Amino acid sequence: MSIILADFLVRKPAGYYCRYGDFFIDASNPVAHNVVSHAHGDHASSGHDYVYSTHGTSLFMTHRYKQNRKDSYQVKLFNSPFKIGAVEITLLPAGHILGSAQILMEYLGVRYLYTGDYKLQPDDTCEPIEVQRADVLITESTFANPDIVHPDPVEEIKKLDGHASNILLGTYVLGKAQRVTDLINMHCPNRKVLVHSGILPYHRLYDQHGLKKMRYEPYNRKEMKQGEQNKVYLVPPMTFNSYFRATKVLRAFASGWKRLQAQNDIELYISDHVDWNDILQYIKMVNPKEVWTLHGDGTILKSYFEEQLIVRDVLSE
Numbered sequence: 001m002s003i004i005l006a007d008f009l010v011r012k013p014a015g016y017y018c019r020y021g022d023f024f025i026d027a028s029n030p031v032a033h034n035v036v037s038h039a040h041g042d043h044a045s046s047g048h049d050y051v052y053s054t055h056g057t058s059l060f061m062t063h064r065y066k067q068n069r070k071d072s073y074q075v076k077l078f079n080s081p082f083k084i085g086a087v088e089i090t091l092l093p094a095g096h097i098l099g100s101a102q103i104l105m106e107y108l109g110v111r112y113l114y115t116g117d118y119k120l121q122p123d124d125t126c127e128p129i130e131v132q133r134a135d136v137l138i139t140e141s142t143f144a145n146p147d148i149v150h151p152d153p154v155e156e157i158k159k160l161d162g163h164a165s166n167i168l169l170g171t172y173v174l175g176k177a178q179r180v181t182d183l184i185n186m187h188c189p190n191r192k193v194l195v196h197s198g199i200l201p202y203h204r205l206y207d208q209h210g211l212k213k214m215r216y217e218p219y220n221r222k223e224m225k226q227g228e229q230n231k232v233y234l235v236p237p238m239t240f241n242s243y244f245r246a247t248k249v250l251r252a253f254a255s256g257w258k259r260l261q262a263q264n265d266i267e268l269y270i271s272d273h274v275d276w277n278d279i280l281q282y283i284k285m286v287n288p289k290e291v292w293t294l295h296g297d298g299t300i301l302k303s304y305f306e307e308q309l310i311v312r313d314v315l316s317e
Contacts, residue, residue, distance in 0.1 A: 002109035004136055004290060009105075009112065010317040016114075016294070017317070020107050021087030023052075025114055033084055036061070037116025038100035039174060050074055052084070054091055056099020059205055060174060078127070094118040095129030096272055097175030098210050104132060113286060114138040117295070119271070120278045121153060124186075124212055125178045137288040138314065141296035142273045143256060146304075150256055150275040156268055157183040160191060163250055163266065166224065166231045170240030170253035170260075173199045175272055177234050178206045180254050181214045183270075184232055192228075194219045196235040283309075 009016050015027030015034070023033035030047030037043050039053075039060035046065035051073050053061070058073045076082055078101070081090045091101040096117040103114040113134035120129060143150070157180070160167055171177045177199045184191050193216040195203055200218055207213055216234075217223070224231055235243070240253060251264045256271025274282060279301065283291060290310040293301060302311040 002135070004110055005107075007315060007317075008107065008110075008136070009114070009138060009292070010315045011294070012317055016314065018087060018105065021083075021085035021089075021105070023084045023087075025103060026116070035084070035089065035103055037094065037103060037114065038097055039064070040097070040117070040172075043116065048072060052076055052082075052089070054078065054099040054101050056097075056209065057101070058099075059209055060099070060202070063201060063205065078130075092130045092132060093127035095120065095123060095126060098126045098178070098206060100126065100175075102130075104134065110135045112136045112138060113288075115140055115282075117142070117273055118282075119274055120281065121150070123179050123182075123272075125182050125206060125210060125214075126175070127211070131282075131285045134286050134288055136290045136292060137283060137286045138292045138294065139279060139282070140273065141279070141293040141298045141301060143271070143275045144279055144293065144296055144298055144301045146276045146300065148256070148275050149277060150271045150273075151269050153179075153183060153270045154187055156270050157187050159266055159268065160184065160232060160252070161188045164229055166229050166233065166249045167266070168240065168243060168246055168249040168251050169232050169234050169268070170237055170251075171199070171234050173236050174202045176254055176270070178203060178210070178214065179272065180234065180270065181216050182212070185215045188232075190230055192217065192231050194224060194231050194233045196233070196239060198236045198239065199234055280304075 014029040016025040024031045025035045026043040027034045032049045034048040036053040039057045055075050058075050088106040090104040094100040094102045105112045111134040181193050195216050252266035252268045253260045254268045254270040261267045292314045294314045305311050
């Protein structure tokens, strides 16, 4: 019988470390071998000797970290196993953003599945999540609370059409901005999307390498002020916060966090993470013997399963 190793993945100051293959996952400081789940800044960083990731993730990292050596990127296809040390690794779509991957690790007959950030909701701008069985599910727990339920994103985006006004919409530049643009294109077709210069390069990378084309224009101040009041101006969070006195627009911020909806004119609960119900569903689908949690608080999840399933945080070393 294969034995689950409690220290197969441990938390170190530099990131999550697998001693059995001598590599890190989503390291925040420079390391020799780093497997990157996706290109958001809290998972992807610069300065590593070797970066193992999908093509999409390498594109975004190359854009953001121009000082990185091009030959440091070891691009891997989804569902194409490779080895680092004695550990076999397979990248599986995570459904979070374009190129986002779950990291399936197999060692001595045991399968450990690191989700990275993931979602089950449909999203035409990225690869849909792929489910595989594993002995250990290592899941993010950002919204692991039964009080948090993400609403239907289609119904959320349709709120924009309920207002005869231009809208200033705060959004994260990578993944969320492209998903929001696509949702507006599909469900608010009379709305014109204008894109801030900080978001524009990622839109263009999605257009060149993604799954579908989006309809949008670079922001133009004159365009925003003239004609119909049907513009949605997408801006990064810092720009959104600096425009707190903006006039003649309604304010909205696309996020699953309730605190980011405060004092906005439109609540827009659109999240690219799993909520409580989705975590429970994913545990059922993966059918693990143990669940290890990270990126959040797994306390409620542990209490929920009590004696039914081992649930614990990833160990610190």
